[in-house]
Amino acid sequence: MxxxxxxxxxxxxxxxxxxxxxxxxxxxxxxxxxxxxxxxxxxxxxxxxxxPVPGSLESFSHGFSEVGATQAYTVYRGREDILQDVAAKLADFASTSIDPENELIITPGTQGALFLAAGAMISRGDKVAIVEPDYYANRKLVHFFQGELYPVGLDYLNRAGGAGINLHELEAGFKEGVSTFIFSNPNNPSGVVYSREEIIEIGKLVKEYDVKVIVDELYSRQVFDERPFTHLSSLDAVPEENIITIIGPSKTESLSGFRLGVAYGSKGTIDRMEQLQAIVSLRAAGYNQIVLKNWFNEPExxxxxxxxxxxxxxxxxxxxxxxxxxxxxxxxxxxxxxxxxxxxxxxxxxxxxxxxxxxxxxxxxxxxxxxxxxxxxxxxxxxxxxxxxxxxxxxxxxxxxxxxxx
Amino acid sequence: MxxxxxxxxxxxxxxxxxxxxxxxxxxxxxxxxxxxxxxxxxxxxxxxxxxPVPGSLESFSHGFSEVGATQAYTVYRGREDILQDVAAKLADFASTSIDPENELIITPGTQGALFLAAGAMISRGDKVAIVEPDYYANRKLVHFFQGELYPVGLDYLNRAGGAGINLHELEAGFKEGVSTFIFSNPNNPSGVVYSREEIIEIGKLVKEYDVKVIVDELYSRQVFDERPFTHLSSLDAVPEENIITIIGPSKTESLSGFRLGVAYGSKGTIDRMEQLQAIVSLRAAGYNQIVLKNWFNEPExxxxxxxxxxxxxxxxxxxxxxxxxxxxxxxxxxxxxxxxxxxxxxxxxxxxxxxxxxxxxxxxxxxxxxxxxxxxxxxxxxxxxxxxxxxxxxxxxxxxxxxxxx
Missing domain, CATH: 3.90.1150.10 (Aspartate Aminotransferase, domain 1)
Structure with missing residues (x-):
């Protein structure tokens, strides 16, 4: 005890x-x-x-009243037609490709996605790189899965033109055997966006050292001043099997009360996330899933x-x-x-x-x-x-x- | 790996x-x-x-449209007024007492409650007694939390007047150091109800060997032929700190599409379950929680x-x-x-x-x-x-x- x-x-x-x-x-x-x-x-x-995004309640009601039983009980990763719709929208948004049947899972919020992805990747004693500062749950997840924290600095106050991640520290960690790297982009809490150069460099290191990455892009739709945003998953050079991207409609879209998130990327990891979801909460609430149809479909x-x-x-x-x-x-x-x-x-x-x-x-x-x-x-x-x-x-x-x- | x-x-x-x-x-x-x-x-x-129970969609809509922000973002264990309402109804149903502030948590389905309760109780190497046959996730949860399975037989086909649990096996397990016991009553999949004598005996053993218990009473409202049902939590002899009871409106009430469950009992365990929920999924979907007001409030x-x-x-x-x-x-x-x-x-x-x-x-x-x-x-x-x-x-x-x- x-x-x-x-x-x-x-x-x-x-x-x-x-x-x-x-x-x-x-x-x-x-x-x-x-x-x-x-x-x-x-x-x-x-x-x-x-x-919340207009039409959300109407979609929910439609799911409850019209779709009914098949909406209440979806497979654990989510209802097929919703996965197809979301995969197409996200692939377009992130300039990548997503196979809806094998590379996408709907979860109870992005917190659910983070938990499942961490659980699918981290086992006892694994070294896990995280950024400081970064979303508070990342380090707690590493503790929960009995990994070993490897913190990497973010010089967000002083570095213009990028988030300010210390890439030397990151590579040193990878050399020392880090197996998983978790970070948010845009960074929570500082609001910085990683530059294209930083993301390309992270991608190179991930490939070279064969590290698995969870990138939390929850805030990537709310970027100011039309600043360019680079999705790690859009880089051809990085093996798809190494990356899980997390995103959801809880923030900018104000749909947090529905608890919806998604993860996409590595087929092997998505499979394991679904197996975990089977014992964690079965699925994101069935009727709620249909609200994802309004996501990326907001009025002009x-x-x-x-x-x-x-x-x-x-x-x-x-x-x-x-x-x-x-x-x-x-x-x-x-x-x-x-x-x-x-x-x-x-x-x-x-x-x-x-x-x-x-x-x-x-x-x-x-x-x-x-x-x-x-x-x-x-x-x-x-x-x-x-x-x-x-x-x-x-x-x-x-x-x-x-x-x-x- | x-x-x-x-x-x-x-x-x-x-x-x-x-x-x-x-x-x-x-x-x-x-x-x-x-x-x-x-x-x-x-x-x-x-x-x-x-x-589903009549009025469920209307409650949800009310939560979304009228209650709004405070319904979307509840504390992790659930919104205060809903906890109070549910605690009163469940205390009455199970002939027990439940402190809404400290002894109750709302979860994403009863699967969520089971996962959190198991996570709050089981650590690596712990011996955990389960019943055979019983709900399929129980044994998977023990594997996930790296516990050691201790199966106890249920002679459901041949024993009239009770579920047929082998109490000798159960006591032998407790003697050998079982720290947690998980079982469903009514039993899933056989549909048997544990007799009052069986529940009293389980309670005695739990007290004598100071074992923690998770009792899954998901089906306890749908009992046929007005057969008496004994809630483990109603027995004064069993220390409240040892028991977590799980129940929810997903089955008889057909509210599965909302993913709602609850756990009540031990304050210490409920506290830990909330700490886990913070990293697993934050909370049961906010708007969905309000549907619990219809539960135990069905039309005559x-x-x-x-x-x-x-x-x-x-x-x-x-x-x-x-x-x-x-x-x-x-x-x-x-x-x-x-x-x-x-x-x-x-x-x-x-x-x-x-x-x-x-x-x-x-x-x-x-x-x-x-x-x-x-x-x-x-x-x-x-x-x-x-x-x-x-x-x-x-x-x-x-x-x-x-x-x-x-």
Whole structure:
């Protein structure tokens, strides 16, 4: 049992995004005044402010009422006609080819896809490279499957023209026997997009050292300033059998309440993911799967308008935080900013609790994305703009109460 | 990697219920004539024949349109007001007490609950008792979490007045250090209900040897002939910290397409299950959770009528199979029958493929429920009665073509 206690300590979800309602903040003592205001939850996007893709509920109802039994009980990887539709749309989007029968699986959210892909690739003692900072669950998945973490730095604050991955560290890891590499592009939490050169170089290393890769492209549809985006799966040089790409409609498309994600790539890995799904949750909810038909089928200009509305909120918040002395990179994609609050006298874990108690604002502590990000917080800015601006002002004020020396 | 290959061999889902659409039957050669007829899939219930609980789609729509963002993003264990509602209803049903804040979690189907409970309890090398026959995923879960199987016999064919669990074997296992015991009640696939005496005895052993138990009561609402049913969690003598009970609305209530299940019991285990859910799939789909409000809230007589309609189909099929010489126990609950087809010249795995190719009928092979059930098949009789009777006739005919000596 000590092994198990140790594992669950590493899986601790107390400060994970979405769990703040269960957070105990009774014992936190405050400095400065309590700041009233409308509650804002920056731990995830607000699907009331940015509504789901039009027609989603209608598709669901159609699945329930008209399609019926065959929609309720699909094979574990998903219903055949939906796989065909999604494969065609994703192949077009990512400039690659996807065999719907063998190279694609529908999962309960992209979290489900990540879990299954990690479970299909990692076994006890395997070395797994991850990026720091990166999505908090990546390192937890490595712990769960008893792999060994090999962290690779991302110099996101200082490197222009790329994400800033340390390719020397990555190659050193591959040389030392890393068998799997997991990373998100665009990066969560920093919002940086990997440059074409970086992706090509990663592809070369993957091929040379025969490493398996899970690339999480959840935010790859919401790219600002028409910046070019390179899908690892589009590179001919990288063996298809080595790559699993993950994507879903939970973020930009605001369909998170349906829990839908997909993974595509290596046939062998997709087969194993389906075998795992059989014991994990059988399938993504049958009626929900049909909502994927609306994905990549949004009304004209819907995505363009959504991106520009997000860009506007992003720019407003960046300006506010920079004026207050926070260090923050301009995200090139997605809905996250990851400001560093300099000279804070308390840890970001405590700052998160203080913010919730004192200002009714929820953010995610930087430590969820890597142990060194003790002075950072992550905000999902897919929010009602007015409320978000108001809450950002409260964050800045509260931060001033907890500056070193105050 | 040989370890991993070995694991995935044990997880093989080729013949798992629901996967038959992907089954390769091209190479199977046939004896006797091909029997035309409407396709019937006995691997699961037909939710077109027995429709979902009234009001389910309306609840879902309400969650999507009216509740919105807070329904899409619930805490991982589920939305607070739904947990409260479900805890009250289940406590009443199972004559126990459930603290909604600490002792209950909503999961993606009962499969999700089983996976999380097993993951919270079993670690590498642990001895885990399971029953034979029992739900096919139980043994796969033990393999996945690297536990050691300790099978306990169920003499379901010959023991009247109880399920027929071999309590001596169970105690011997507990003496040898079994740390977790997983079983379904009513039993899947045989449909037997454990007697009060059996449940009390299991409770005593659990307490004496301090074993953790997962009891899967998925079918406990569909009990025939008003037979009394004893919930393990209702027994005061058994420490609450040792038990997790699993139940959900996927079967009798035909809500499988929503993927909803729950687990209740031990606070410590529920906490760990939520930590696992955070990396497995985050939560049961938010909008879907609200459909649990319709559960245990069915219109008057709805459940009574559903049970009697199933009892009628059960009795008709039992009579047909017995007349044909199949050995079969009368199920006391649930929608499964598990006939033994005597003197079959081929394995039940091949018989399943033959049935599909020759008679357009899908059943699940007995070997999914234990390695010794090579001459049994499982049928879910929650079907349109006329089609089911017609398909049962085809099963009997095909079986006659493959009798030993023919």
């Amino acid at each position: 000590p092994d198990m206690d140790n594992l669950f300590e590493k899986l601790d979800a107390e400060l994970a995004p979405g769990q703040e309602k269960r957070l105990n903040i009774d014992d936190i003592s405050l400095k400065g005044e309590v700041l009233p205001g409308e509650p804002v939850d920056f731990s995830h996007g607000d699907v009331d402010a940015f509504e 200009n819907w995505m363009r308008d959504r991106i520009s509305a997000h860009q506007d909120i992003r720019d407003t918040l960046l300006q506010m935080f920079r004026k207050a002395g926070f260090e923050v990179r301009t995200p090139e994609a997605g809905s996250y900013i990851f400001p560093r609050i300099k000279d804070l006298s308390i840890s970001c874990d405590d700052f998160v609790k203080v913010l919730k108690k004192q200002a009714n604002v929820t953010v995610t502590p930087g430590t969820q994305f890597g142990p060194n990000f003790t002075d950072c917080v992550r905000l999902n800015f897919s929010q009602d703009k007015e409320k978000a601006v108001d809450a950002a002002e409260r964050i800045i004020k509260v931060a001033s109460y907890y500056k070193k020396g105050n | 040989p370890d991993m290959d070995n694991l995935f061999e044990k997880l093989d889902a080729e013949l798992a219920p629901g996967q038959e659409k992907r089954l390769n039957i091209d190479d199977i050669s046939l004896k006797g004539e091909v029997l035309p007829g409407e396709p019937v899939d006995f691997s699961h219930g037909d939710v077109d024949a027995f429709e 007589n709805w459940m009574r009528d559903r049970i009697s309609a199933h009892q009628d189909i059960r009795d008709t099929l039992l009579q047909m199979f017995r007349k044909a010489g199949f050995e079969v126990r009368t199920p006391e609950a649930g929608s499964y029958i598990f006939p033994r087809i005597k003197d079959l010249s081929i394995s039940c795995d091949d018989f399943v493929k033959v049935l599909k190719k020759q008679a357009n009928v899908t059943v699940t092979p007995g070997t999914q429920f234990g390695p010794n059930f090579t001459d049994c098949v499982r049928l879910n009789f929650s079907q349109d009665k006329e089609k089911a009777v017609d398909a049962a006739e085809r099963i009997i005919k095909v079986a006659s073509y493959y009798k030993k000596g023919n």
